[in-house]
Amino acid sequence: MDTTFLIAIATMGGLGFLFAGGLALADRKLRVEENPLIGKINDVLPGANCGGCGKAGCYDFAVNVVEGTSKINGCPVGGEDTVNAIAELLGVEAGSAIKMLPRILCKGGHIEAAKKMTDYYGPMSCTAMHLVGGGDKKCSYGCLGGGDCVVACPFDAMIMTENGLPEVIEDLCTGCGICEKACPRDIIEMHPENxxxxxxxxxxxxxxxxxxxxxxxxxxxxxxxxxxxxxxxxxxxxxxxxxxxxxxxxxxxxxxxxxxxxxxxxxxxxxxxxxxxxxxxxx
Amino acid sequence: MDLILIFFSAAIVNNFVLSYFLGICPFIGVSNKISSAFSMGLAATFVMVITSIVTWLIYHIILVPFELEFLQYVSFILIIASLVQFVEMFIKKVSQPLYRALGIFLPLITTNCAIMGLALFIVLKEYTFVQGIVYGLGAGAGFTLAITIMAGIREELDLADIPKPFRGAPITLIVAGILALAFMGFSGLISG
Structure with a gap:
């Protein structure tokens, strides 16, 4: 019993030591010199590894920025501060960053759009309205006014007006595009602000x-x-x-x-x- | 003949993903595009073959003589993790294009149950050294097949008009289930 115990410890310890030593040696022998900029840019990124840039994490984005395959304003989370920091590191102008804003492509609020004969009673959610006969407006394309986009906005940048149409507070909007996805009728589209x-x-x-x-x-x-x-x-x-x-x-x-x-x-x-x-x- | 049977048994009849349900994480996670799915499959095959070689050697040279078979789980984890780390470094140094193709996927595979399952199956089925390698190759080929088929279906799904509640993960899981059902049709063709 005792010997098995000791042999097990010795074997596993030996194996662990062997592999650790091998890896340490390999790290020294096989190290690939990387552009130091990659590490610096990685440091100024949010580090959330959210994939919002479309790359496999912040480090991958940093590599792509250094190689020029990603734009410096590709990180939607970091915002302007990150863009400026990267621009400073790379020595390029940050001015080219154009903000994306959601545009609400419907003007038919309660005043403009005709109502159906029947009223809608149910959850005030566009998705629910869209599923059960499309709310109480006669138009089958327009804004339902349920405020799914307002609820979805993580930055409180959307409000519902009295007329039943959402409005974007452009100063608070970060251009993340979540409202675009929340709208069941695809009325909200993201466009460059200009x-x-x-x-x-x-x-x-x-x-x-x-x-x-x-x-x-x-x-x-x-x-x-x-x-x-x-x-x-x-x-x-x-x-x-x-x-x-x-x-x-x-x-x-x-x-x-x-x-x-x-x-x-x-x-x-x-x-x-x-x-x-x-x-x-x-x- | 024996080796061919082992290969096809591992690749198709007892497919790791669709029959044993091992390695579901990359199967769902990296099957968005055919190109990346295929790279992932190649990386998995690569790791599987190397794993089957090294774990067989360690098991039969160290664990069996010292009667330490109960340590197989711990030692296999240790072996696979450090081996993949080493392979990743080696590829990065030797071939940048290959590193780009496989590199990001290698760490993902390290902690995958399909690799661990492979090492344990080889012990369980008492394969010889060569049989173990062929089994690893077959398992990798089966994984590549499954994940590439899945990616092909998902690329088509992007264009399909799916009801909104089913978009994304739900429809993917349903497709995976149907695919597994289809592979059940092979079951029993080759035993083992």
Whole structure:
């Protein structure tokens, strides 16, 4: 009994010592000199290994940054401080970092969008509404107003307005894109903050239905597509903007009868009132 | 003939992932893309072959003569962990391209139950040295096969219109289950 015990300890100890010694020796003999920058950049990264950059952890991201295959602003968690720190280490300008912001592509709140005959009673969650008949708005594409995005936002950067549409507080937004994933109707899209031309509607309804269900819906007339030299194409009554090509100056915003296509960086014009006037005349 | 049977038994009939349910973690975790899944499979095969060689030697040269068979678990863990560390360093020094292909996956495999299971199965089934190597090769080939099939299905799944509650992990687990059912069709073809 005693001897087995001793032999076991000796064997395992011996094996452990052998392997430890082997590894220590191998580490000395086989060490690969790495760029010291990698370690320095790794130190300024958050170290959460969350994979938000798309790489296999912070260290992998640091390697990619040094090799130039990842952009220095690739870490969505670290934010501006990390970008500046990396930029300082690499001696490059940090200015190229363009923030991503969520854009809410629906203008049909409680006032604009027509209600169904029946009311919705149930959990105030867009996902639940979307599953059971699509909430109480007639439009089957628009914002449900349940606030899933507001709940999902970890930075309290979204609020629900009285009109039942979410709003982004841009100063608090980090551009993480969680709200985009929370929306069951894909109304929220992430875009670089300097993009200005958007169709604030997701409706594929034909012009007649669109007009019935929402006063600000895109009716699908296609005038923006015809006047935009190919930067906008129509897809089943909805204009799709090619953001790489589009030029705000050639889009005929005043021709859009419903005001669905807008330049969000332009000063707000009293478009909505005009629209209601036109509609009243038409009726 | 015997060796061929052992190979196909380990690779297909008694597939480590789909019949023994060993190594599920990388099977689910690294099966997003065919390219990385295949690299993972190659790395696993590599480690499995080396493990079967070294554990067989240690078991029969050290543990059996000293009647220390009860130490196999502890010593196998020690052997596999330090061996993979060493192999990783060696590859990094010798071949950077190979390190890029396998390197990140190697540490993931170290602590995997499929490798440990392989070492214990070789002892359990009383394989000879050559049989052990072929068994390791077969197990690795089976792992590569399973994870590559899974990655192929998952690449197609990305394009499929899956109901929202099933997206991501749930549908992956369902697919893995169906795949395991399909492999059950081989069971009993070769015993052992």
């Amino acid at each position: 993009r200005s031309v958007f169709v604030l509607c997701k409706s594929h309804d034909d012009p007649k239905t669109a007009k019935e269900v929402c006063s600000v819906a895109c009716s699908g007339c296609g005038i923006c597509a015809r006047k935009s030299e190919g930067a906008i194409v129509m897809d089943n009554f909805l204009p799709i903007i090619n953001h790489e090509q589009v030029d705000a100056s050639i889009i005929p915003f005043d021709k859009c009868k419903t005001g669905a296509i807008v330049n969000i960086h332009a000063k707000p014009e009293p478009v909505v009132e005009e629209v209601t006037e036109i509609e009243e005349k038409a009726e």
